[in-house]
Amino acid sequence: MAKRKISNTLALAVLGLLQERDMHPYEIASTLRERSKDSSFKINSGSLYDTVEALVRHEWIEPVETMRDGRRPERTVYGLTDLGRSEFVVWIDELIRVPVAEYPKFIAAVSYLGALGPEGAADALAERAGHLAQRIAEGRAALAATVGAGQVPRLFMIEVEYGLHAWEAELAWTQGIRDEIRAGSLTWPTGGTT
Amino acid sequence: MAKRKISNTLALAVLGLLQERDMHPYEIASTLRERSKDSSFKINSGSLYDTVEALVRHEWIEPVETMRDGRRPERTVYGLTDLGRSEFVVWIDELIRVPVAEYPKFIAAVSYLGALGPEGAADALAERAGHLAQRIAEGRAALAATVGAGQVPRLFMIEVEYGLHAWEAELAWTQGIRDEIRAGSLTWPTGGTT
DNA sequence: CTCCTTATAGTCGGATCCGGCTATTAGGAA
């Protein structure tokens, strides 16, 4: 499995939108935000323009027309190439099929949970649990307002379901460990806070 | 919450190890690998040396001695400063307390799961489930061989427990959606595979 | 003794990422 030419998933979002119709980068960004896909993709205007250039270099997309409206900056509208259309599917397929290691910040911190001492750790975990619970509630509400109301097909928000599921698992673990610390079933090795 | 001066979590690993004793970068990397912390931190020699330099710039660590052994490359041994020692704890505390958005590749792919079509999606999810199940088994075995055998205190491998919990949740979701697709309860909107 | 692989220790250049900046127009507040 050689390394992908393009690995930034923002490129995936671009390809996905251009599937629907040609757009210019700024439009892509605002459409993604409108559909609240900005919680699945890190949308940064700098990265976006770099990503678009990379996609052009690899001929997955191509400029379709460039126009200007009054004295606004020039806009370049891009469209998918056939190559882009097929690579899009191949890429998604691969991303789904084979899990790749990622390194979330939380796991790094948990690796050194010991450094906080039992009380400090339990306290910090409790605070995290609170934040997570709130985000989960917000996510649920957002789902109810769109899919629940029949505004959007469930498939189009399926990643939100996944995100909620993942957060719930994290919440459960966080609370579980907090409880174990408080109950004394997860003990600190003697001789150090490390 | 202003942005951290140093955000790469590899720096956290460095600080954590220097807590125990002074080391040179290469030694840090091999110690981390030995303790299989390389599944919690992305250890790349290039990044490691950059990270160490950044830590020195911020005076969280400092060179303690530099020596050479025969005609091997020179080694610089680093140690924690008082600042580093205290920032270490503050940083962990913050990372635990407040969840930050991250953008795993899987969530990006799931956002466009539709593009695979029902059969393609179910098939890809099934394959992922297989990989996940295997990794979970391996992780469990590794835990049993260390913590289970009393070789290492549970607290020192607690992040492995978290990782397994997260994978299990992902596995459950993956299988659940695969089943829903096969059972027809998650349907594809008519008029497109997007 | 020679060859090959692995361990030791780190450097370097290019790719990527990202926050902050510019410039213009539209819309409303005062």
Add this chain to the structure above:
DNA sequence: TTCCTAATAGCCGGATCCGACTATAAGGAG
């Protein structure tokens, strides 16, 4: 009318990241 903010559209320089590479030594196979 003038001022201020938000939206439109994108550019750029610096920070970061990372893979590929160098060079030496030690250990074993044949």
